[in-house]
Amino acid sequence: MKYYISFAWRNIWRNKKRSILATSSIFFAVFLALIMRSLQFGQYDYMVNSTVSMYTGYLQLQTKGFWDNHSFDESFELTDTLYRKIKNNAGITTINPRIETAALISHATETRISPVIGIDPYSEDKMTGLKKRLSKGNYLTEESKGILIAEGLADRLNVDVGDSIVIFGQGYQGVIAAQVFQIEGIIKYPIPKMNNAFVYMTIKNAQELFNLSNRITSIPIMINNPSKLYELRNELSSKIDTNLVIMTWEEMSPEIVQAIAVDNASGFIMLLILYIVIGFGVFGTIVMMTLERTREFGLLIAFGMERDKIYLVTTIESIMISFFGALLGLIITFPILLYFYYHPIPVKGELADIYLSYGMEPIIPFSIDPSIFISQMLIVFIIGLLTSIYPISFIRKIKPVSALQGRGGMK
Amino acid sequence: MKKIFFLFFLFISITYSQNPKEIVKKSVDILYGKKTFSVITMKIIKPTWSRTITMKAWSYEPDYSLIYITEPARDKGTVTLKRKNEVWNWLPNIQKTIKIPPSMMLASWMGSDFTNDDLVRQSSVVDDYEHKLISEEKFLDYDCYKIMLIPKPDAGIVWSKVILWISKKEYMQLKSEFYNEDGNLIRTMIGSKPKNFSGHLIPSYWEMIPNDKPGNKTSFEYNELDFNINITPEFFSIQNMSRVR
Numbered sequence: 001m002k003y004y005i006s007f008a009w010r011n012i013w014r015n016k017k018r019s020i021l022a023t024s025s026i027f028f029a030v031f032l033a034l035i036m037r038s039l040q041f042g043q044y045d046y047m048v049n050s051t052v053s054m055y056t057g058y059l060q061l062q063t064k065g066f067w068d069n070h071s072f073d074e075s076f077e078l079t080d081t082l083y084r085k086i087k088n089n090a091g092i093t094t095i096n097p098r099i100e101t102a103a104l105i106s107h108a109t110e111t112r113i114s115p116v117i118g119i120d121p122y123s124e125d126k127m128t129g130l131k132k133r134l135s136k137g138n139y140l141t142e143e144s145k146g147i148l149i150a151e152g153l154a155d156r157l158n159v160d161v162g163d164s165i166v167i168f169g170q171g172y173q174g175v176i177a178a179q180v181f182q183i184e185g186i187i188k189y190p191i192p193k194m195n196n197a198f199v200y201m202t203i204k205n206a207q208e209l210f211n212l213s214n215r216i217t218s219i220p221i222m223i224n225n226p227s228k229l230y231e232l233r234n235e236l237s238s239k240i241d242t243n244l245v246i247m248t249w250e251e252m253s254p255e256i257v258q259a260i261a262v263d264n265a266s267g268f269i270m271l272l273i274l275y276i277v278i279g280f281g282v283f284g285t286i287v288m289m290t291l292e293r294t295r296e297f298g299l300l301i302a303f304g305m306e307r308d309k310i311y312l313v314t315t316i317e318s319i320m321i322s323f324f325g326a327l328l329g330l331i332i333t334f335p336i337l338l339y340f341y342y343h344p345i346p347v348k349g350e351l352a353d354i355y356l357s358y359g360m361e362p363i364i365p366f367s368i369d370p371s372i373f374i375s376q377m378l379i380v381f382i383i384g385l386l387t388s389i390y391p392i393s394f395i396r397k398i399k400p401v402s403a404l405q406g407r408g409g410m411k
Numbered sequence: 412m413k414k415i416f417f418l419f420f421l422f423i424s425i426t427y428s429q430n431p432k433e434i435v436k437k438s439v440d441i442l443y444g445k446k447t448f449s450v451i452t453m454k455i456i457k458p459t460w461s462r463t464i465t466m467k468a469w470s471y472e473p474d475y476s477l478i479y480i481t482e483p484a485r486d487k488g489t490v491t492l493k494r495k496n497e498v499w500n501w502l503p504n505i506q507k508t509i510k511i512p513p514s515m516m517l518a519s520w521m522g523s524d525f526t527n528d529d530l531v532r533q534s535s536v537v538d539d540y541e542h543k544l545i546s547e548e549k550f551l552d553y554d555c556y557k558i559m560l561i562p563k564p565d566a567g568i569v570w571s572k573v574i575l576w577i578s579k580k581e582y583m584q585l586k587s588e589f590y591n592e593d594g595n596l597i598r599t600m601i602g603s604k605p606k607n608f609s610g611h612l613i614p615s616y617w618e619m620i621p622n623d624k625p626g627n628k629t630s631f632e633y634n635e636l637d638f639n640i641n642i643t644p645e646f647f648s649i650q651n652m653s654r655v656r
Contacts, residue, residue, distance in 0.1 A: 073459055106509045113514050166507050168500065173460045174522020176486045178502040211485075 004309065008316035018292070019321060022285045026325020026384050027332070029278035033271065033376040034333045040267045041367035042341070044260050045226060050360045051256055052249045054128055054194075057096065057220025059233055060247045061086065061240065066217060067247060070100065072172045075215040076244065085239045086221065091232055094222040096123040099206040101217070103169025103177065105149075105199055107157040114153055114197045116167060118206025118216070127222050130187065130200070137161035137185030144202055146184035152196035154186055161186060167199065171210035179209050190356060221246075227369065275383060283387045286318070290391045297395055298403020307395055314391040322384025326377045334373070340366040431542035431558045435575065438582040439537055441611050443472050444638035451631050455523045458626035464521060469640075469655075475647035476530070479655050480521075490652040491520070491530065498527045501652035508649055524598070524621045524629040539566035540573070550585050551603060553578040570597075581605070581612050596622045608636035 012019045052058050066074035078097050086095055099118030104111050121140040125131040130148075131139045140148060147167075149159070159165055164180050171177035181201065189195040207213060223232055233246050240246070250257050300310055344363035347355055352362035397410060453464045464483065470476035480489040488503035498511040516528040540560035548557045555576040562568035571594060576586040587600045598621050602614025618630045645651075 073457065104509060104512070104515060106507070109510075111510055111512050113512060166502075166505060166509060168502060168507075168509050170519065170522055173457075174455055174462050174519075175483075176489055176502070176521070178505055178507070180505050180507070 004313050005316055008313050008320060011313065011317055012320060018289050022282070022289065022321045023325040023328065025278070025281045025285055026322055026380060027328045029274075029282070029380045029383070030326050030329025030377060031333050032274055032278075033380060034329065034337065034372065036267070036271060036274065037372045037376055038337050038340075038366045038368065039364065040264070041369055041372055042344075042365040044264070045367055045369075046360070046363075046365045047260070048226065048249065048256060051253060053222060055220075056249055056252045057094075057127065058223045058226060058229060058249050059221040059236070060252060061219040061221065061236070062217070062245055062247060063243055064245050067252070070102075070217075072101065072170075072210065072212065072215075072217070075099075075172065075212060075217045077214055078216045078219070082240070086219065086236060089232065089235060091223050091225055091228055092221055093224050094123055094127045094220075096120065096127045096220045096222070097203060097216045098124075098218050098220065099203055099210070099212065099216050101169060101206075101210065103167050103199075105153065105157065106166040106168060107159050107163065110157045112153060112156055114150075114199050116169065116199045116201070116206070118203040119200050120203055124200070127220060133187045133189060134185050135188040137183065139185055140200065140202055142202065142204075144184055145205065146182040146201070147205075148185045148187050148200040149183055150195050150198040151186050151188045152192065153198065154183070156196070159183060167209065169210070172212045172215065175211045177210045181205075227371075275379065278380070279383045279387070282384060283390065286387045286390055290314075290394050294398070294403050294408065295406065297398055298400040301398065302400040302404060310395050311392045314395065315385075315388050318385060318388030318391075322381050325384065326381050329380070330373060330377060334368075337366050337368055341368045431544040431556070432537065434544075434556050434577055434582065435540075435542055435558060435560070436537045438575075438577045438584050439535075441582055442584060442613055444611065446471050446638075446640050446642045448635070448637045448640045448642075449633055450635040451633055453521075453523060453629065453631040455521075456626075456628040456630070462522065465634075469642060469646065471642055471644055471647060473535070475644055477647055477652070477655065486521075490655065492647060492649065492652050493530050494647060494649075498530055499649055499652065503653075506653070508652060524619050524624070524627055536560060536573070536575075539563055539568060545574075547579070548576065550576045550578075553581075553583070553585060555579065555585060583612065583614055585614065598622060604632075606633070608633065609638045611636075611638055 063074040063076045083095070086092065097120055101116050102113055103116045105114045105116075106112075119130075119140070121130075121142065121144070125139070134148070135151060137148075140146070147165070149165070154160065157165065161183050164182050166178065166180055168176075168178045187198065187200070189198070201209075203216065207215065221236075223229065229248055229250075233248055236246050297310060301307065344365040346352075347362040347364060355362035399410065402408060402410060447468075447470050449468045449470075451466050451468060453466065455462045455464070462483070464486070465481045467479045467481060468476060474493075474495050476493045478491045480486050488501075490501035490503075492499040492501070498516070500509045500511065501507075502509065511527050517526050519525070520527050520530060540562050543559045543561070544556060545559050546557045548555050555578050558575045558577060560573040560575060562570060562572075569591070570589045571592050572590045574588045574590075575584055577584055583602065583605060585602050588596055589598045589600075591597045598619060601618045601620070602616070603618075604614060604616040605612055606615040608615075613633075613636075615633045615636075616630065617632070618628060620628050
């Protein structure tokens with residue numbers, strides 16, 4: 001075996017130009033496929049991250065039924081033990097306990113219905129960057145007695161920082177919840193739907209207003225590695241009580257999953273076209289190389305070398321060339337992707353405004369998920385191997401006399 | 412002469428098999444007075460909790476009513492005012508009046524299985540429906556007419572049909588079933604424990620069972636019901652919400 005490998009090795013180096021040509025076509029295939037996939041997955045991760053961090057979180061702990069009913073009947077006590085159970089998991093970056101409900105917001109003669117969210121000012125800001133969205137007034141502190149209100153809602157009620165509004169709704173077990181709050185700050189959301197609704201207060205104030213004692217309704221959880229989503233969900237699920245559930249962002253925002261699936265399908269078609277173009281490129285090179293070596297193959301057979309052995313040698317050559325091409329692709333592409341991963345390409349002009357209007361940074365991010373590298377290298381490597389079928393079928397049919405006489409080896 | 416006989420028999424047959432609309436109208440006249448005052452205990456039963464609310468209610472049919480909560484202590488003094496198709500709330504702890512916006516009309520009233528919309532619904536079981544006597548049935552020891560009500564097209568009613576059980580002798584509405592557009596039973600109202608309130612014999616205990624929410628029920632009981640009070644529409648003003656006791 002060792003003999004055939006060194007034979008193949010020498011064959012490769014015998015005609016450097018030819019080998020470099022084959023290797024580089026593999027290299028470009030890997031290079032293009034990697035960049036394309038990295039860009040796509042980078043976009044998806046970015047899209048998911050910015051959407052989930054805006055509201056739901058990657059995971060969310062709730063009582064069973066809360067997602068459908070959104071009533072205080074499905075609230076639960078946040079005990080220290082429960083908090084520690086969640087906290088003691090590697091990979092969790094933020095735990096953001098919340099009270100979510102809807103209530104009437106009233107000022108003078110205007111009344112609107114709006115989501116009212118009880119938050120921990122620190123963890124909410126850490127997860128959603130709420131403080132950055134403050135357009136006026138002050139952000140909440142632990143001791144704040146006031147509220148933050150979304151800009152559009154404030155406009156409709158015709159209120160400003162310092163004004164008082166009435167919050168009127170239903171508390172735990174049907175009690176009436178009504179209280180006057182002072183506006184401490186105004187929040188500006190880029191998405192109109194969010195900008196026209198949302199009132200924030202501290203969890204403590206919300207618990208008092210809605211008569212919840214120390215109950216909360218949900219805990220959005222942020223994680224540092226989205227690819228470990230299900231692993232973490234299962235781990236957390238096994239630790240919590242049976243009346244609680246962990247929902248994933250995919251369950252909470254199926255519209256994002258669909259958007260990604262559609263885009264991924266079109267991306268996959270592009271990729272398929274790329275593979276076909278690359279495949280024929282590599283195939284062409286191999287055909288040329290094989291025909292070029294007609295005389296050589298004829299000579300070997302004439303000398304009495306078994307055809308099986310020649311198949312083996314050409315296959316080893318193909319493996320080596322594919323392997324070097326793929327490896328080279330990885331070695332050169334990885335640092336480039338790594339650079340763009342840490343320095344995403346900024347978007348300028350009108351497109352940037354669209355990004356900003358959705359509350360996203362105007363950048364084109366890249367992904368360095370190892371699965372991209374493994375899958376793309378594997379696919380291109382397989383394409384390389386498939387093309388080695390041609391030399392095998394050629395050698396199988398070759399007639400040594402015709403090959404040695406320079407008549408193409410077939411007649 | 413023949414003609415007269417014919418008319419005579421026709422007259423007899425009409426009075427004998429009563430017009431279902433007449434039956435409903437009679438029962439409604441007994442159930443609702445023009446001006447009433449009542450003291451009601453409402454019980455809200457949910458799968459995991461229950462709560463009792465007592466209240467005083469004044470009404471001037473069909474446009475006005477005012478409900479004053481007396482218990483529990485936390486909510487005491489809260490007032491709900493219905494003026495035509497508007498609902499207002501007076502919140503004593505913050506001394507504010509709030510008008511319920513249209514988007515909240517289908518939300519629960521005081522955590523019960525009744526909605527704000529139930530309070531203001533203008534529709535009349537007599538004028539807004541077509542009536543059809545479907546059978547005669549016994550319900551809770553009472554011989555009843557079973558009458559199907561189909562809303563008139565322009566009445567703006569959310570139900571596709573309502574079935575009423577009205578006792579033959581006393582004209583009491585003992586049971587009503589409400590069906591949605593898909594023909595599914597959504598809620599059932601059952602009246603029992605008939606009592607005589609200033610000449611009106613009506614069920615004093617009512618249960619409302621929402622069929623789509625198992626384990627939920629709201630009941631209310633008339634502790635007092637007076638059909639002979641002296642009240643004017645001016646009583647039902649927004650200013651008066653903060654003054655009633």
